[in-house]
Every structure is written in structure tokens, then in C-alpha cells.
Amino acid sequence: MDTDRIIDQLHIYEKKVLKAFEDSDRPLKPEEIAESQEMDIKSVMSAVGALESRGFVRVIKDVQEYVSLTDDGRVYAEEGLPERRLIEVLAGEGELDVSELAERAGLDRKESGIGIGWLMRKGWAKIDDGRVSPVQEGTPGRGADEELLQILLRGPVRPDELDDRLRAAYRDLAGRKGIIDIRKVKSHTIELTPEGRRLLERGVEIVEEATQLTHEHLKTGKWRELHYRGYNVDAEYPMVYPGKIHPLRRIINEIRSIFLALGFTESRGPVVESAFWNFDCLFQPQDHAAREMQDTFYVKNPPFAQLPTDDLVGRVQSVHEDGGSTGSEGWQYEWDVDVARQSVLRTHTTCVSARFLTENRPPLKMFSVGRVFRRETITYKHLPEFHQVEGIVAGEDVNFRNLLGILREFYRKLGFRVRFRPAYFPYTYLSTECEIYLPDKKSWIELGGAGMFRPEVLEPLGVETPVAAFGLGIERLAMIRLDIRDIRQLYQSDLGWLRKLPVTGDLQL
Numbered sequence: 252m253d254t255d256r257i258i259d260q261l262h263i264y265e266k267k268v269l270k271a272f273e274d275s276d277r278p279l280k281p282e283e284i285a286e287s288q289e290m291d292i293k294s295v296m297s298a299v300g301a302l303e304s305r306g307f308v309r310v311i312k313d314v315q316e317y318v319s320l321t322d323d324g325r326v327y328a329e330e331g332l333p334e335r336r337l338i339e340v341l342a343g344e345g346e347l348d349v350s351e352l353a354e355r356a357g358l359d360r361k362e363s364g365i366g367i368g369w370l371m372r373k374g375w376a377k378i379d380d381g382r383v384s385p386v387q388e389g390t391p392g393r394g395a396d397e398e399l400l401q402i403l404l405r406g407p408v409r410p411d412e413l414d415d416r417l418r419a420a421y422r423d424l425a426g427r428k429g430i431i432d433i434r435k436v437k438s439h440t441i442e443l444t445p446e447g448r449r450l451l452e453r454g455v456e457i458v459e460e461a462t463q464l465t466h467e468h469l470k471t472g473k474w475r476e477l478h479y480r481g482y483n484v485d486a487e488y489p490m491v492y493p494g495k496i497h498p499l500r501r502i503i504n505e506i507r508s509i510f511l512a513l514g515f516t517e518s519r520g521p522v523v524e525s526a527f528w529n530f531d532c533l534f535q536p537q538d539h540a541a542r543e544m545q546d547t548f549y550v551k552n553p554p555f556a557q558l559p560t561d562d563l564v565g566r567v568q569s570v571h572e573d574g575g576s577t578g579s580e581g582w583q584y585e586w587d588v589d590v591a592r593q594s595v596l597r598t599h600t601t602c603v604s605a606r607f608l609t610e611n612r613p614p615l616k617m618f619s620v621g622r623v624f625r626r627e628t629i630t631y632k633h634l635p636e637f638h639q640v641e642g643i644v645a646g647e648d649v650n651f652r653n654l655l656g657i658l659r660e661f662y663r664k665l666g667f668r669v670r671f672r673p674a675y676f677p678y679t680y681l682s683t684e685c686e687i688y689l690p691d692k693k694s695w696i697e698l699g700g701a702g703m704f705r706p707e708v709l710e711p712l713g714v715e716t717p718v719a720a721f722g723l724g725i726e727r728l729a730m731i732r733l734d735i736r737d738i739r740q741l742y743q744s745d746l747g748w749l750r751k752l753p754v755t756g757d758l759q760l
């Protein structure tokens with residue numbers, strides 16, 4: 252920004268503060284500025300703050316210690332420390348009994364106790380069998396501590412201004428309770444930066460500013476002559492953190508809007524699901540590893556779920572046992588309806604697709620977003636509870652290549668490029684997994700599975716067209732999108748992080 256514009260934008264107080272440095276090369280105290288510019292300290296400090304944020308001045312903060320006498324300390328300074336009062340009595344008397352000494356010196360028990368202690372420490376007297384006697388003839392000369400007390404009697408001093416001897420005395424006195432007070436005083440000094448100096452040299456002129464435009468100004472045309480301060484659009488402003496949608500929810504909404512725009516219908520299903528819909532109707536054999544306790548959360552209450560019509564259940568049973576009318580051999584075991592009745596937390600959203608297919612006839616396009624649950628060990632990329640987006644496309648001409656096209660398009664709309672690799676799922680053939688490259692980790696990360704539902708799945712449901720299906724994790728996408736290294740971040744309610752996340756750019760539904 253050019254200098255004239257900056258000068259134009261300065262508040263009149265800021266100009267005044269700058270002007271205080273016109274004939275001064277040294278840093279100035281706020282009081283000095285206030286005096287030379289005829290301002291009050293508060294205006295000086297607020298103008299200094301504004302100038303500092305724009306780099307025209309620098310505030311040097313300093314904390315000074317001041318030492319002063321307490322009320323007791325003042326009495327000691329005037330009447331002598333207890334040991335001084337004691338030694339003066341002793342110098343006249345030679346030797347005295349402890350209590351007599353205290354009485355003669357006019358000290359109470361506590362003070363005389365302290366005084367006798369210091370007599371010993373200073374080597375002025377010795378004590379023998381309860382009697383105190385001076386070590387040398389006459390009274391000892393004044394010590395540095397006593398000298399300091401006299402100085403303090405005249406007013407507070409800064410320890411850093413004392414010479415070594417007095418500084419040691421200061422430490423002694425500070426160690427004796429209740430004699431001196433130490434007070435910390437903060438002070439500010441203001442220094443002009445080279446940028447500030449440049450501005451000043453350009454010539455800062457103080458003209459009266461129009462702060463309010465009146466009816467009168469407009470009517471008389473006086474507004475033309477008034478001087479207005481320019482706006483500073485770079486001025487500092489307070490941060491505002493308005494309420495906003497959680498980033499994970501935002502991505503979910505974005506995903507939903509993509510599928511809705513592609514003409515998909517949205518569906519949903521229960522979170523507590525029967526093993527039948529979660530596994531059996533997807534042609535997963537009842538001894539399948541994924542059903543085992545370490546992978547699936549079985550629900551205690553209700554322990555069993557309602558099954559669909561006997562017809563459908565019967566057809567699923569025969570597909571499992573011998574392939575039914577699909578031409579497949581099935582899994583060749585005895586299917587148990589009680590196993591299918593167990594209630595589980597759904598381990599994937601594929602059950603929503605199966606349910607949807609029993610109730611809707613192709614051609615159709617359906618998607619569903621929901622929570623799924625697995626007994627996973629929590630790591631930077633695994634959570635026991637996460638979200639999937641599931642979808643199916645069913646119709647006469649639907650094939651595997653269409654499926655890859657849909658997935659590629661979906662990820663492209665989110666800004667990702669994926670690759671596909673062959674995979675296995677009991678319910679699909681052909682099957683694939685989508686992966687995305689993480690440049691940071693120099694590795695590919697799996698995002699989800701997809702494939703063409705097998706006849707063993709479709710036939711019991713009564714579906715006669717091909718069905719392309721996919722189920723994709725959402726948290727991992729969010730991780731990459733939000734540039735976070737750890738998936739747990741999404742569930743930690745880290746307010747600092749959430750506040751700072753920008754909300755611009757993505758669609759909100």
C-alpha cells in the first residue's frame with residue numbers, strides 16, 4: 252500500500268503518537284508521549300496498539316522490582332535492628348543474663364530472641380550458660396544491612412541499582428521476615444520502527460477529521476471540504492467462530508448430494524439388524540470368519556430379530572445348502588435358522604441394499620449412508636464404528652464396467668483418483684476394491700468394495716436383472732480431505748481444530 256494512503260488511514264491519535272518521535276531518536280515512555288502530544292495515557296496506549304499491529308512502533312515491556320520498607324522495617328531503620336539495640340546495651344554493661352539484656356534493650360521475647368541470634372551470626376557477641384557478652388570492646392561499626400535500611404528510609408530502590416555489597420545486604424534483609432517489601436512494576440517503552448520512521452519522514456499532518464456526517468453538512472455542501480479518514484481493510488479483527496456443521500457430516504452431505512444428482516434414491520435401514528439380513532441373504536456361510544465374535548458385535552437385548560417371510564427364508568436356506576435353483580452347489584452344510592435370527596450391530600450397509608431389493612423392482616438406483624460397527628482395534632486408520640455409503644444399480648444392461656464407471660465418477664466428483672484391484676466378497680462376482688494413493692504415506696489405502704451381486708444373492712430376493720453394488724468407507728475419505736493423520740480426530744470434539752476448519756468450498760444440504 253502506498254505511504255500516503257496509509258497516512259490517510261491513521262487515526263488522529265496514531266498520528267499524534269508518531270509525531271511524538273519527530274524530534275526524538277530514543278524510545279519514549281507513554282507518559283512522555285502523553286505530555287508532549289497533550290493526550291491521556293489511555294489514548295496513547297490504544298493508538299500505540301494500533302500502530303504496533305501495523306509494524307510502525309514496537310512496545311518494549313519491562314518489569315522492574317522495587318524494594319521498600321514495611322512498617323516494621325521503618326521502625327528498625329529508625330530505632331536500630333534488634334541486634335544493634337542489644338549490642339549497645341552490652342557495650343555499656345559488659346555481660347548480661349539473656350532476659351535482663353532483653354529488658355534493658357526494651358525488646359520483647361521474640362525480638363530479643365531474633366536479636367541474639369543475629370548477634371551470634373554477625374560475631375558481635377557470644378553466649379555462655381545463659382549469659383551474653385560482647386566479643387570486642389565498644390560497639391561494632393554499621394553493617395551494609397543497616398546502611399541499606401537508611402537508604403530505604405529515603406524511598407524505594409531498585410535492587411539492580413545497588414552495588415554488590417548492598418545487594419548482598421538486600422538479600423539478607425529479604426531473608427528476614429517482615430522488614431522489606433518487594434514490588435514488581437511493569438513499564439512500557441515505545442520505540443519507532445524503521446517503517447514508522449519512514450512514515451513520519453513522509454510528513455504526518457494533523458487535520459481535524461470528520462467523524463460524523465450531519466444533515467447540515469449535506470445540505471450546505473460542507474461535506475465536500477471535510478477530511479475523512481480512509482478505511483483500513485487490513486485492520487486486525489476479532490476472530491469469530493460461528494456454529495457450523497461437523498466436517499464429517501459435511502462430507503456425508505456432499506456424498507449424498509452427489510448420488511442424488513446422479514439420480515439415485517436414498518434409503519436407510521436399521522442399525523440393529525438380524526444376522527439374516529447382515530450375512531445370510533448375502534450368501535455368507537454361517538461359519539464365515541466375519542461372523543465370529545471378534546468381528547461382529549452381537550446384541551444381548553433383543554437377542555433375536557424378526558425374520559422376513561418363510562418363503563424368503565426358505566429360499567436363502569436352500570441357496571446356502573445346495574445352491575437352490577441357481578445352478579450353484581451352495582456351501583453344502585446344514586443351515587440353521589436360529590443363527591440367522593441373532594441380532595447384531597450391522598457390520599456393513601450392504602444389508603440395506605438387500606432389503607431394498609426385496610421391496611423395489613429394477614430398474615433402480617439406490618444409495619444409503621449409515622453407521623456400521625466392527626470389533627476393530629482402534630488405530631490411526633481403524634475405528635470400531637464408522638460410516639459407509641452403500642449403493643446399488645439394477646437393470647437389464649447393467650454390468651461390471653458400468654460399476655467401475657460409477658465409482659470413478661463418484662470419486663472424481665469428490666476430487667479423488669482411485670484405482671481398482673481384484674477382490675473377493677461372498678456376495679459378488681466379479682468383485683473389486685477401490686484404493687486411493689496417499690503421497691504422504693507413499694502407500695495405497697483401501698476405501699471400499701464393490702461387485703456384481705451373485706445369483707445366489709439375487710435369486711432368493713426375486714431379482715432377475717444384474718445388480719452392481721458398492722460399499723465405501725467415509726471416514727478415510729474425510730481424513731484425506733481434511734488432511735488429518737489420525738482417523739480418531741474426527742470423533743474427538745477437538746474444539747480448537749473444529750473452529751479453525753474453513754467451511755467454504757463444499758456443498759451443504
Ligand code: DAH
Nearest residue numbers: 599601700701702720721722
Ligand atoms: N460390504 C463390504 C464391506 O463392508 C463392501 C462391499 C463390497 C459392499 C462389495 C458391496 C459390494 O455392496 O458389492 O467391506
